[in-house]
Amino acid sequence: MSKKVAVLVEENVHDLEFWYPFYRIAEAGFEPIAVGPAAGKVYTGKLGTSIEAAASPADLSPSDVAGVVVPGGWAPDRLRTHRSVVDFVREVSASGGVVAAICHGGSVLVSAGILRGARATSYKSIRDDMVLAGAEWVDEPVVVSGKLVTSRTPSDLPAFGKALVEALQSR
Numbered sequence: 156m157s158k159k160v161a162v163l164v165e166e167n168v169h170d171l172e173f174w175y176p177f178y179r180i181a182e183a184g185f186e187p188i189a190v191g192p193a194a195g196k197v198y199t200g201k202l203g204t205s206i207e208a209a210a211s212p213a214d215l216s217p218s219d220v221a222g223v224v225v226p227g228g229w230a231p232d233r234l235r236t237h238r239s240v241v242d243f244v245r246e247v248s249a250s251g252g253v254v255a256a257i258c259h260g261g262s263v264l265v266s267a268g269i270l271r272g273a274r275a276t277s278y279k280s281i282r283d284d285m286v287l288a289g290a291e292w293v294d295e296p297v298v299v300s301g302k303l304v305t306s307r308t309p310s311d312l313p314a315f316g317k318a319l320v321e322a323l324q325s326r
């Protein structure tokens with residue numbers, strides 16, 4: 156079983172929603188990889204941290220990762236415009252990998268078309284998008300639906316990190 160977990164990055168990613176799961180995954184014995192539309196590019200988070208993408212979706216086979224994490228902030232609006240990123244998330248889901256999203260990260264799940272029939276949560280402003288994409292949206296700190304893990308806001312990060320690691324370990 157692969158120990159690699161892609162953590163997506165783009166301009167204006169929410170720094171806490173990137174770094175908290177990144178280090179939580181590492182603490183649990185997995186290998187987090189910063190994955191952005193362009194490998195080697197340095198992206199700047201909303202709070203000013205610099206994050207270099209170690210890989211692009213083209214550098215990884217979806218079946219070679221245990222999962223993918225979609226942080227929030229304003230990055231998901233940019234991430235969902237990259238077909239390679241959307242396809243990667245869809246293919247990780249199809250191959251049985253864990254797909255996790257927090258806050259606005261759910262918009263990438265909408266674009267990937269993987270929400271039909273799933274229970275999920277997100278930041279409240281994309282609730283309607285998720286419902287229209289077929290999710291049963293609930294207002295809870297973390298929701299696990301099969302291999303899908305979703306949360307609402309940075310204050311949910313402790314519950315999100317715990318559920319993410321549990322989902323990865325049960326894969």
